[in-house]
Amino acid sequence: MPDHAAKPHPFERLSDRLSPLVEQALRRFAWPESSAPRRLVEAMNYSLFAGGKRLRPLLVLAACESVGGQLESALPVAAALEMVHTYSLIHDDLPAMDDDDLRRGRPTCHKAFDEATAILAGDAMNTFALQAILDNVPDPARAVAAARELAVAAGLEGMVGGQMADLESEGAAPDLARLRYIHEHKTGALITAAVVCGGIIGGAGSATLGRLRNYGRRIGLAFQVVDDILDETSTAEQLGKSPGKDRDAGKMTYPRVMGLDAARTHAAELVTAALAELTGLARPDGLRAIAEYFVSRTH
């Protein structure tokens, strides 16, 4: 009998079950080896297939399952969410933006290729993410609803607006309202969209979609609070990147704005509030495991 410590966390069991589906979906619904210039396609593949937790696709699948939907039907949307996330990393890493040379331990796209190729690879991936939904979700009403949800979350009132606010805030005085705006938009909007899109494809009604949206907003913010905490407290080995980078860049973080203990408490409260939204769902286990995983990382 394995003792308690040896038991895999429910998130690990979820990830073991769904991650192979996600990787298959990315290969199945990504751009074909097309007539496009080879270097452009290579740069897109280099960045999309660089690994990573695939958190957003897992949220799409877990949310679809949570409302009794079929995983199969959600696979193109799961792939699309990872494409939008990947395009945003390619552009955020550019010299004119965060100017990062390394991503997941490998050269960033503009380092492995060049700036022009990285800009175009991100542009094409941004467009293709929506195309993947429009091409592969058979019901037009659900395709429109999911693609629209993703577009709003990715755009100027979501992820791109959050990145702009983040760039403008470097060196600014700590300000919780501004920090919250950045996190809710730069990362939170896409995480929320992943959950809502999974519900849309699973056939959820508006009341259920409202609860999924609330769950998504809370774990989206919790995810970023935890990320800030780990940036302060982890070793490079634990983190897989240099810790303290955000702090050194003069970026606001939750520990800087409210202190480390208060940030931990805030993350736990957000997760508790997120879990409360899952009451009454057909199969909430996956979404519960993801929410609990977030807060477990801070202890």
Added chain:
Amino acid sequence: MPDHAAKPHPFERLSDRLSPLVEQALRRFAWPESSAPRRLVEAMNYSLFAGGKRLRPLLVLAACESVGGQLESALPVAAALEMVHTYSLIHDDLPAMDDDDLRRGRPTCHKAFDEATAILAGDAMNTFALQAILDNVPDPARAVAAARELAVAAGLEGMVGGQMADLESEGAAPDLARLRYIHEHKTGALITAAVVCGGIIGGAGSATLGRLRNYGRRIGLAFQVVDDILDETSTAEQLGKSPGKDRDAGKMTYPRVMGLDAARTHAAELVTAALAELTGLARPDGLRAIAEYFVSRTH
């Protein structure tokens, strides 16, 4: 009685009739003054409302009319086509790409703002163009068909692939096949999509959409041949930009590859072939006027 020379070209009559609708559509279907960072919205407005011929929106409206559709229903799609065109100009002008300081006589977006803002403004506009269709085309099947048509034309197998091939071709030996690939993708794909999207919104069947696609491909290529000819033959005053720029940049142009007279003949042949596709349409006058306008510019 005005003499023949004083008579406005049919294209001018079309433009006088439809351009006010296009400008209204851009203001009506563009992003709201949103919660997004002001500087980002300002950069997007700076570039979208910088004027220009609005050729792609005119093609959407003329194509919708040509199949007996209502102009009103095509307005969001007309706006979306101009947004994708504008985002592509913002990114193509970046230092890592064509590195242009001036666009339509004004500083380019990254000069008027900064590189990071220009990248994000283009990203947000790319996404919002598809959102404008998904939000405002009431019939989900037509919304999916039009958004899909635009996404394919804008992406790696269309406009972005063409820009990549154009960057890779600088200084390359003149090669008609390569030049044709660049033009058919970098500018032709979006012009074709404008015509096809207008037909989709107008309710055209697949046979009619096929003819509209053929028309679009031919005028799309003719447009670029004419642009190359004008780059060789015009004064800066006529052109509104420095002539010879493409030639000086070592870019392939039709006059360089096939000679000036052969290029003029090629443009005329493409327009004749485009006009032949309009036979049997309910109201072909607008599309005819646009095709004839292209070739009229070279004499």
